[in-house]
Amino acid sequence: MVKADERFYNDLDQLNEASHKFENKEITPAEYKAISGGFGNYPQKGNEKLMLRLRLTGGRLQKEQMQCIIQCCKKHSVENMKVTTCQSLQLHDLTNEAVRDITKTVLDVNIVTRGGGGNHPRNVMASPLSGTDKNEYFNVLPYAEAAGKYLLQFAGIHKFPRKLKVGFSSSPENITHVTFRDLGFAANPDKTFNVYAAGGLGNNPKLGVFIDKNVDPEDILYYIKAMIDLFTEYGNYQNRAKARTRYLQETLGQDKIKELFLENVCKLKETEDLKLTVEDTKINKSSDTSIQETSRIKEQKQKNLYSVYYHPVGGFLTTDKFEEIYNTIENFNEVEIRLSPDGGMYIINCTSEEALKAAEVTNDSAVTQFQCSVSCVGQQRCSIGICDSQQLLKNCLEYVSKYNFKDGVLPKMHISGCVSSCSAHQSAPLGFRGMMKRTDEGVKPAFCVYFGGCEEQNNEILSESNEFILAEKIPEFIAKLGTLISESNSTYSQWIKTNSQAMKDLIADYSL
Numbered sequence: 001m002v003k004a005d006e007r008f009y010n011d012l013d014q015l016n017e018a019s020h021k022f023e024n025k026e027i028t029p030a031e032y033k034a035i036s037g038g039f040g041n042y043p044q045k046g047n048e049k050l051m052l053r054l055r056l057t058g059g060r061l062q063k064e065q066m067q068c069i070i071q072c073c074k075k076h077s078v079e080n081m082k083v084t085t086c087q088s089l090q091l092h093d094l095t096n097e098a099v100r101d102i103t104k105t106v107l108d109v110n111i112v113t114r115g116g117g118g119n120h121p122r123n124v125m126a127s128p129l130s131g132t133d134k135n136e137y138f139n140v141l142p143y144a145e146a147a148g149k150y151l152l153q154f155a156g157i158h159k160f161p162r163k164l165k166v167g168f169s170s171s172p173e174n175i176t177h178v179t180f181r182d183l184g185f186a187a188n189p190d191k192t193f194n195v196y197a198a199g200g201l202g203n204n205p206k207l208g209v210f211i212d213k214n215v216d217p218e219d220i221l222y223y224i225k226a227m228i229d230l231f232t233e234y235g236n237y238q239n240r241a242k243a244r245t246r247y248l249q250e251t252l253g254q255d256k257i258k259e260l261f262l263e264n265v266c267k268l269k270e271t272e273d274l275k276l277t278v279e280d281t282k283i284n285k286s287s288d289t290s291i292q293e294t295s296r297i298k299e300q301k302q303k304n305l306y307s308v309y310y311h312p313v314g315g316f317l318t319t320d321k322f323e324e325i326y327n328t329i330e331n332f333n334e335v336e337i338r339l340s341p342d343g344g345m346y347i348i349n350c351t352s353e354e355a356l357k358a359a360e361v362t363n364d365s366a367v368t369q370f371q372c373s374v375s376c377v378g379q380q381r382c383s384i385g386i387c388d389s390q391q392l393l394k395n396c397l398e399y400v401s402k403y404n405f406k407d408g409v410l411p412k413m414h415i416s417g418c419v420s421s422c423s424a425h426q427s428a429p430l431g432f433r434g435m436m437k438r439t440d441e442g443v444k445p446a447f448c449v450y451f452g453g454c455e456e457q458n459n460e461i462l463s464e465s466n467e468f469i470l471a472e473k474i475p476e477f478i479a480k481l482g483t484l485i486s487e488s489n490s491t492y493s494q495w496i497k498t499n500s501q502a503m504k505d506l507i508a509d510y511s512l
Contacts, residue, residue, distance in 0.1 A: 001064050004107040008114050011156055015039045016100050023096040029383075038156055040088075040116020041099050044381045050094040051381065052102060053116040057148035058126030058141045058168070059087030059339030066326045066337065068109040072102045073319040081322060082377055083315045085424055086165070087339045088116065088123045092381055115155030118163070119243075121228075124148035125167035125176040128338040131281060132300040132307060132348050136170035137187040142278040143217050144168040150221055154228065161235030162243035165200070166224065168193075172457040175341050177427065179457055180207045182245040183227045185220060186457055192216060195223050197230075198245040198257050201421040205462045206246040209254045211261050219265075221274035226264035230257070285334045287351040295367055295407075297355050300348070306355040307338075308347040310362035311372045313397065314390050315343025321364075328361040329354070341424075342412070343374050370405070371397060373413035376422035379434070385417040387434025387445040392471055399475035405482045408491035413478075415447070426462045427453040429492065435468060439512065445471040449507050452496060469510045477510040 015036060022032035022043075029047040036042060040053035054069070072078070073091065076098035082090045091102065103113050115121055126144035130136065147166055154160075166183045167176040178184025180199035187193060192214040199208030215223065227245075234252060236242045248257055268274065287304035291297065296309045312321070329335045329347060332354045338346045344365075347358045366372045375393045379385035393415055400410065414428035418435075425431025431450035436443050448465040469477055484506070485495045496503060 001062070001109050004110050004112050005152070008107055008112055008152075009104065011114055012039075012100075012104055015041065015103060019096045019100050033383075034118075036099075037118035038115065038120060039103060040113035041103070042117060043383055044092065045379065045383050045385065047383075049092070050096065050099050051377075052091045052094055052099055052113060053084070054089045054091070054106060054111050054113060055116045055123040055148075056088060056111065056339060057124050058130060058144045059128050059337075059341075059345075060141065060145075061089070061337035061339060061345075063326065063330060063336065065106075065109045065111055066322070068106055068111070070319065070323045070326060072098075072105055073322075076101065079319055080316060081319065083312070083317075083339050083343045083345060085341050085343065085374065085376075085422060086123050087125050087128070087341055089339065090377065092377075112152060115152060119160040120155045121151035121160070121164045121166065124151065125165075125181075125341065127168070127170040127173070127176055128340045128346055129300075129307060129348065130168075130170050130338075131283070132302065132305070133170060134299065134301040135173075136301075137189050138170065138191045139280050140168040140170045140185070140187055142280055143185070143220055143276070146276055146278050147220060147224055150224060158228070158232070160228075160232060161237050162240065164228070164231060164245070166227075169457070174455050174457040174460075177201075177341075177424065177455055178208075179460055180205070180427070180462070182231075183224065184208055185215075185223075188214060190214065193220065197227055197261060198248045200244055200246040201424055201426050201462070202244075203241070203419055204246065205421070205426050206249050207460055207462065209249065209257050211258055212265075217278075218276050219269075219274075221276050222265050222268045222272075225268055225272070225274060226261055229264050229268075230261055234260075283334055283349055285349060285351075289352045291352040291355065294359070296362075296365060297359055302349070304352060306350045306352065308350060308355050308358040308362065309340075309344055309365070310347065311342070311344035311366040312364070313366050313371070314375045314378075314393050316390070324361055325358075328357055342372065344372065368407040368410075369412045370400065370407075370410035373397075373415065374423045374428075375415040376417050376420075379417050382417060384420070385434070386436060387417045387447060387471060389415040389417040389423070389432075389434060392432070392447070392474060396475045396478050400479050400482060403479055403482055403486075405486055408493070409485050410478065410482045411492040424455075425450050425453075426464075427455045427460070428463075429453060429496070431463065432474070433465065437468060437470065437512065439470070447471060447474060451503055452500065467504075467507045467511050469507065470512065473510050477506070480510075481506060
């Protein structure tokens with residue numbers, strides 16, 4: 001495997017110097033974060049331990065990279081890692097020494113942490129089953145990888161107002177949210193892209209502005225550079241809270257964004273050579289035997305090859321489990337991991353025999369939609385977290401387990417511990433956002449409730465919330481919701497279409 005660009009090794013001098021100063025308490029956590037964030041490294045809650053974000057374009061994780069991560073984790077006694085909703089892998093509870101060593105070591109297997117945080121282009125996302133999905137229009141991963149490589153040229157060099165998130169989607173399923181990201185490329189059946197820009201979740205969420213249609217994949221870098229130029233010229237450098245592309249819709253308006261964007265594309269085509277040529281990676285593997293699909297084992301478009309889905313509860317898994325998966329697939333030809341935006345992962349390109357072994361080693365996976373709920377890292381580790389999203393998820397799963405609801409009665413929840421929307425709660429069928437509320441018994445953790453969101457392309461809905469429920473009451477609320485839906489012999493996705501008022505009434509019953 002090719003090592004990362006030499007520049008990223010040299011850049012580590014800046015991180016290492018700040019790390020030693022932070023370790024020796026010569027700089028404050030805020031001063032350290034201002035530097036370390038640009039390397040995907042942040043102090044956790046309490047400033048004693050650190051988190052490191054490994055950016056993996058399209059969530060692609062190859063076996064050599066897995067092996068390197070395992071060796072690093074074992075060397076530094078790292079026990080926990082988390083799959084993020086941006087298809088990165090976060091290592092948690094690190095020492096300063098571990099951060100300094102791991103950031104350098106993983107570069108040898110082309111895992112770059114540069115730009116994993118701070119005011120930089122973030123990890124480029126792609127549909128996790130790109131190249132294998134029977135329902136995809138075409139394989140978008142090669143273009144996402146080319147985009148990721150191009151954007152890394154700007155990390156640590158170009159001054160952005162704030163982070164820039166780019167994504168690619170291979171079908172209208174749109175699980176990478178390309179129609180409401182800073183910049184998104186949505187595949188078309190004719191192997192072109194529709195382009196969207198200036199969208200995003202969090203405070204003041206916005207659907208993206210439709211920029212252009214039927215864009216030749218060879219031209220995507222022109223659109224990426226056009227977005228960079230637009231953002232750096234008109235982005236808000238004074239107010240960090242408004243330094244995201246979605247606020248351009250307020251300052252410029254949608255029509256002006258599109259006009260300026262396309263003007264930039266035209267100028268770039270006259271002045272720069274950004275034409276892109278990529279090769280669609282082929283899977284040189286086949287099998288003569290087939291097996292029955294299950295909720296976790298799905299047939300790929302390659303005959304008799306399968307993907308196996310694994311969803312560790314809350315997106316967290318141990319280094320031991322990660323190593324167990326690696327040991328199982330180590331000698332499986334062309335098998336690799338794809339991290340999913342919902343906190344899970346796919347083991348792809350398995351023969352029927354390999355798929356069964358992969359399913360066995362991941363038999364602790366969540367299975368139902370509800371069990372596969374998404375949560376941010378949680379207040380226990382996140383330095384800006386307000387509520388403990390991970391604990392809420394565990395409490396809900398435990399409380400509801402005794403009801404034995406059929407799969408689909410309860411939806412996949414998306415729980416964010418604060419307004420940052422790290423779980424994408426606003427586009428979820430049922431979402432929660434952490435806050436603190438004053439009660440007669442003092443200040444208590446609570447969550448705003450969102451419902452009716454939809455991420456599907458051309459049917460996008462970003463939900464709003466004016467009601468909240470105390471965290472301690474939410475498990476009971478979920479159980480009551482499941483009971484109502486179960487008694488109507490329906491599923492959440494069907495029930496909510498005609499029972500919006502009933503949902504509002506139920507939320508009101510559990511609100512203060």
